[in-house]
Structures are given as structure tokens and as C-alpha cells.
Amino acid sequence: MSISKAEKSYIQTGLLSAPPRRQDGRSLLDFRSIALETGVVPLANGSARLLIADGTEILAATKLQVQDGPLPQLTCTVTCSPAAYPHLSPAALDDVQADLTALLNGTLSRHRPDNLTILPGKKAWALHLDIIVLADAGNVCDALFMAARAALWDTRVPRTRGVEYKARKDSGFDMQTAPPDFELADYWDDGEVLGGRDTWPVSITLNIESSVHYLDAILQEEASTPLRLLLMYSFPGPILQGMRTIGSGDLSLPQIKALLADGEKYALELMQALNAKLSEEDVRRNQKARDRFEQRY
Amino acid sequence: MAQSGFDRRRINGPEESFPPIYGDDDIENSVWKLGMTRKGRNPNDIRPIFLQPGLITQANGSAYIETDKTKVACAIYGPRQSKNATYNENGRLNVEVKFAPYSCEQRKAPMRDAEDRSLAVAIHQALLPSVRLELLPKSTIDVFIVIIESDGIEGCIASGSVAASTALADAGIEMFGLAVACSAALVGEEIWLDPTAHEVQASTGSLILSTMPALGLVTSVWQNGQMRPEQVLKCLDLCQERCTEIHSIVAQALLDNVRLS
Incomplete structure (x- = not known):
């Protein structure tokens, strides 16, 4: 998005004045309101839809597929809807997608959830995370990581058990090998949650305007800010999982050192808020849904 | 697999092929275990740098850098008129990175892939704050980087940034300062500077710091993997120290080049 010099200067002066003024009346460290819903894609193993103040909209879904061989890496793909970036040419849109995919992959693919093995060394669940950016009204990075975290939190791994056909005891064969195949333990059961689901990182973007920094920029603010610092933190720890300028x-x-310390604080707050919302979603979809079902007459 | 990287105008190799595995290499790597000291050099040592500006005669500016097994050539064309018709007050810095097909252990198909793009983005970011693009309206500076031999992405980004900055100076393009970069990896609890591909594989996290040592400013930080904040701070300090040294190498190479011609 390109904006005029006058608008740029207006936004910059507002951010630097005391008290700081932003277009929508927020203070520098305020986020816009975030709406989050999990379980929105019926055919996915886990999914989430995230909306920042009726602007940035992201749909994330995970899919598990059986794969031969040892435990594969998590693969993330980000697709940007052309409707979200109407001013970009198809080639430029591809570049945006590639950049976001590289960022997400570089940060998340090092994680190996511990319960994706089906038959050790033989078969495993390959975890694919696909994210679609439906609309961008600023701060798409933080939104991406939040949506990714929500979808991964929501992911259920089907329960499986090994199957083997043994010759009868008295036949003389000794079958002490590992099971060669598996079956689903229960077709109707969603399964168990991904291992280590609270260790997925959150991203916090610090927009830096000379001496001040602010969070959750809208598009106009992004266009008028010379520098952004992306920090990906995970807790407990804290552990820095990625950093970009x-x-x-x-x-x-x-x-930078001061910004790292500040970023850690904001990331912790964001993480706590996100965790609270995700637990609430779990209750809404399980406990409350069951109660509603019982009281339907 | 067959479809990605397939170009019908080229002579394509067999559908599936594997690089040879050399026996002695395997033994050498399997001997190293986590917690052992670094092989060949001290944790804070970087590999020796060979830097030669002005190797490509037809380019406006160029540089070749070699740090042990990382070999990168960079050519600058421009500033020249932007192709697109829209008016732009600032110049555009266009960075393109290409891996030679024989640059890695596994052959790289000679087509653009996502890795080229992410390297180009990293090098672009390392250079961008140093170049005075506001003096070049309506123009484009093309930076073409060819990785002749690669020893880890981190090394390629760091060496590529140094080569590109040297080439920009060689081309006589105005900059605030020379941008130089240094990489670091966290192996166990130790920080190893300028890691090789094997060392990065053994590490839990890596970081690349690009600075303009003449001004004491950071142009880019690029971190991947898992690090505690205090480890990141230590990495940043160590990298900055080394960047100052790399800066003097670059300055000396440029001076020598000017004296020779």
C-alpha cells in the first residue's frame, strides 16, 4: 500500500506527539480486538479462524496424513487470497506468499510433536498446516502465528493401535516383530491433542518509529513506518524462536536489546490472552456442546 | 518430485538420483558429539576471508568472496532506469540470488525456488538501510549474486551481504556505510561464530547480524531456531565484534583494488 507524503507525515507526527495519537484512538501498545474461533473446518484435524477488528482475516487448518518412514517435519503453507492484496500483481503476490511461508516454516518446522508416530520407524502422521490470508488490514504476521497456534492447539491426532496377524502358538514360529500395520482405535473419537501444544510460539511485531515503538499497526501505519522488528517467543522459558528486521x-x-526485553513482555501477555481464549473454546466445543445436546428436549 | 524443477527445454537427468556418500566424511562427522569442543578452530573464530572487488569486468561493480568452502560472486548493474512506468521517488534495490547447480551436496535444479527467494530477502534487508536510495529516483540497482559453492545458508547470507556491499562500493553507489554480516550458531551452551553447514545442523539456533560498523548501526537481525534471550544478546555482541574486523578487511580490499587500477 502506498500513501501520500502528507498522510505519512501526519501519521508519524501523531505517533511521536505526547500523548501519542493514532488514527483509531488506540494507545501505542493497544491491540485491536481479536476474534478467534476454533473447529471451523469440518474436514480438517484442527482449524481456526482469526479476525482482527473486522480487518485482517485468517483461516488456518491442519491435516494429518499417514506417511511411510520416520517422523516427517511439519510443513506450513501460506496462501494469500488475491482479494486481500488487490494492488499486487500475481508475481508480487507469489513473493508475499513465499516470504510468509518461509517465515512460518522456519519458525515452526523445528518443533516435533511427540505423539505423531504410528509405528516407530515405519509409519507416522505427516502434519500439514495450511493458512489462507483472506483479508489484510495490517499486522498479518502476528495474526498468522496466532491462527497457526490456534489450529495446532485444536488439532486432534486419531488414536491408533498396531495390528499383526500371528501364527498360532503351537505352529513353531516365533513372532516377536513389531506390528506391521495399524488400525484406528475408534472411528468416532476425535483423538488426543498434539503433544506440547502450549509450546508453539507467538509472534509480536514491534513497529519502530524513531524513538517509539508501537504494536498492531494498521495498513496506513505500516506504510509510514520505516522499520519493523518481528519477534517470535515461546513460553515457558522464554525462548526466542525467531527474529527478523x-x-x-x-x-x-x-x-535492539531494549526492544527484545519489551517484546518478551508483550509476547507473554499475548500468549496468556490467547491461551485463555483457546481453553474457553475447548470448553465451548466440548462441555457446553454436550450440555446443550442433553437439554435439547 | 519429477514435476517440480522440471524444464522441458533442458536435458533433464533421471527422475530420481542420489548424491554419493563418501565414507571418510561420515566418520569425521560421526566422531563429533554434542558437548565436545569445536573442531578446527576456536568458538569465536571465523573462517579466513578472501575478498576481491572488480572481478566481473562488464558489471558496474562486482566482488568475489571466499570463506573456506563458501564461494560467492556478486555483480552490480545500475543505477539504471526502472523498467516499470510508475514514478518512484526512491530508487529500488533488486537482489537476486542464484545457486549454481553444483553448489551443494545435492544438485540444485537450475530453476528459481523458495530458498533463492528467502536468501535474496535476507541479503536485501542487510543492504537496504545502507544504500542511499533517496538519491536515485526512478532508478533500479540490480544485485546479482551467484553462489558457486555453499556451506550452509547462514554462511551464504553473511558472505553474500559482504560481497554485495563491497560490490556496491566498487560500483561507486552512495552508501551511508559498508554493511557487513556475521553469523553465529548455538551449539549446546556454546556460541560458535561463522558456522559451517554441519555445525548449523548440530545447533539449536542460529543468528545473522548485519551492521554498518562505521556508524555503529544494525541493518538486519535474522534469527532462527531456539535461543534464550540472554544467549541472543551474547550472540549479538560477539557478532558485532567480528563485524568490525570484517569491515576492516572489506575496506582494505577496496583500497587495494583502487591502488592497483
Whole structure:
């Protein structure tokens, strides 16, 4: 998005004035309201839809597929709807998609949930995370990671058990091998949650405008800010899982150190809020749905 | 697999092929275990750098860099008129990275893939704050980087940034300062600077810091993997220290080149 010099300067002056003024009346560290719903894609193993203030909209879904061989890596794919970026040419849109995919893959693919093995060394669930950006009204990175985290949190791994056909005891054969095949333990059961589902990182984007930084920029603000610092944190720890600078501005090392500490604080708050919402979603979809079903007459 | 990277205008190899596995290489790598000290150099040592500006004569500026097994050539064309008709007040920095097909253990199909793009983005970010694009309206600077031999993505990004910045200076394009980069990897609890591909594989996290040492400014931080905040801070400090040294190498190489011609 390109904006005029006058608008750029207006936004920058607003951010730097005391008290800071932003277009929608938020303070520098306020997020817009975020709506999140899990379990929106019936055919996926886990899914989530995230909406930031009726603007940025993201749909994330995970799919598990049986694969031969040892435990494969998690693969993430980000697709941007052309409707979200009407001003971009198809080639430029491909580049945006590739960049977001590389960012998400680089951060998430190192995680190996511990319960994706079906038959050790032989068969495993390959976990695919596909995300669609339906609309972009700023801060798409933070939204991506939140949606990814929600979808992975929501993912259920089907329960399986090994199957083997043994010769009768008295036949003389000794069958002590591992089971060669598997079956689903229960077709109707959703399964168990992914291992380590609270260790997925959240991303926090610090938009840096000379001496101040602010969170959750809208498109106009993104266009007028020279530098963004992306931080991916996971808790407990905290552990930094990724860091990027984007833009033409520069920083000094002491500034980066201060921003890292600040970012950690914001990331923790975001993570706690997200966890609270996700647990609430779990209750809504299980406990409350069951209660409603019982009281239907 | 057959379809991705398939170009019917080329002579394509067999559908499936595997790189040879050399016996002694395997033994060498399997001897190293987590917790052992670094092989061949100290944790804070970087590989020796060979840097030669002005190797490609037809380009406006060029540089060739070699750090042990990483070999990168960079050519600058421009500033020249932007092809697209829209007016742009600032110049555009266009970075393209290409892996030679023989650059890695596994052959790289000679087509653009996602890895080229992510390297180009990283190098673009490392250079962008240093180049005075506001002086070049309506123009484009093309930066073409060819990776002749690769020893890990981290090394390629760091060496590529150094080569590109040297080439930009060689082309006489105005910059605020020379941008140089240094990489680090966290292996166990130790921080190893300028890691090789094997060392990055053994690490839990890696970081690339690009700075303009003359101004004391950071142009890019690129971190992957898992690190505790205090480890990140330590990495940043160590990398910055080395960047100052790399900066003097670049400055010396440029000076020598000017004196020779």
C-alpha cells in the first residue's frame, strides 16, 4: 500500500506527539480486538479462524496424513487470497506468499510433536498446516502465528493401535516383530491433542518509529513506518524462536536489546490472552456442546 | 518430485538420483558429539576471508568472496532506469540470488525456488538501510549474486551481504556505510561464530547480524531456531565484534583494488 507524503507525515507526527495519537484512538501498545474461533473446518484435524477488528482475516487448518518412514517435519503453507492484496500483481503476490511461508516454516518446522508416530520407524502422521490470508488490514504476521497456534492447539491426532496377524502358538514360529500395520482405535473419537501444544510460539511485531515503538499497526501505519522488528517467543522459558528486521530503518545494538526485553513482555501477555481464549473454546466445543445436546428436549 | 524443477527445454537427468556418500566424511562427522569442543578452530573464530572487488569486468561493480568452502560472486548493474512506468521517488534495490547447480551436496535444479527467494530477502534487508536510495529516483540497482559453492545458508547470507556491499562500493553507489554480516550458531551452551553447514545442523539456533560498523548501526537481525534471550544478546555482541574486523578487511580490499587500477 502506498500513501501520500502528507498522510505519512501526519501519521508519524501523531505517533511521536505526547500523548501519542493514532488514527483509531488506540494507545501505542493497544491491540485491536481479536476474534478467534476454533473447529471451523469440518474436514480438517484442527482449524481456526482469526479476525482482527473486522480487518485482517485468517483461516488456518491442519491435516494429518499417514506417511511411510520416520517422523516427517511439519510443513506450513501460506496462501494469500488475491482479494486481500488487490494492488499486487500475481508475481508480487507469489513473493508475499513465499516470504510468509518461509517465515512460518522456519519458525515452526523445528518443533516435533511427540505423539505423531504410528509405528516407530515405519509409519507416522505427516502434519500439514495450511493458512489462507483472506483479508489484510495490517499486522498479518502476528495474526498468522496466532491462527497457526490456534489450529495446532485444536488439532486432534486419531488414536491408533498396531495390528499383526500371528501364527498360532503351537505352529513353531516365533513372532516377536513389531506390528506391521495399524488400525484406528475408534472411528468416532476425535483423538488426543498434539503433544506440547502450549509450546508453539507467538509472534509480536514491534513497529519502530524513531524513538517509539508501537504494536498492531494498521495498513496506513505500516506504510509510514520505516522499520519493523518481528519477534517470535515461546513460553515457558522464554525462548526466542525467531527474529527478523524488515524495512529500511536502522537500529543500534542497545536499542535492539531494549526492544527484545519489551517484546518478551508483550509476547507473554499475548500468549496468556490467547491461551485463555483457546481453553474457553475447548470448553465451548466440548462441555457446553454436550450440555446443550442433553437439554435439547 | 519429477514435476517440480522440471524444464522441458533442458536435458533433464533421471527422475530420481542420489548424491554419493563418501565414507571418510561420515566418520569425521560421526566422531563429533554434542558437548565436545569445536573442531578446527576456536568458538569465536571465523573462517579466513578472501575478498576481491572488480572481478566481473562488464558489471558496474562486482566482488568475489571466499570463506573456506563458501564461494560467492556478486555483480552490480545500475543505477539504471526502472523498467516499470510508475514514478518512484526512491530508487529500488533488486537482489537476486542464484545457486549454481553444483553448489551443494545435492544438485540444485537450475530453476528459481523458495530458498533463492528467502536468501535474496535476507541479503536485501542487510543492504537496504545502507544504500542511499533517496538519491536515485526512478532508478533500479540490480544485485546479482551467484553462489558457486555453499556451506550452509547462514554462511551464504553473511558472505553474500559482504560481497554485495563491497560490490556496491566498487560500483561507486552512495552508501551511508559498508554493511557487513556475521553469523553465529548455538551449539549446546556454546556460541560458535561463522558456522559451517554441519555445525548449523548440530545447533539449536542460529543468528545473522548485519551492521554498518562505521556508524555503529544494525541493518538486519535474522534469527532462527531456539535461543534464550540472554544467549541472543551474547550472540549479538560477539557478532558485532567480528563485524568490525570484517569491515576492516572489506575496506582494505577496496583500497587495494583502487591502488592497483
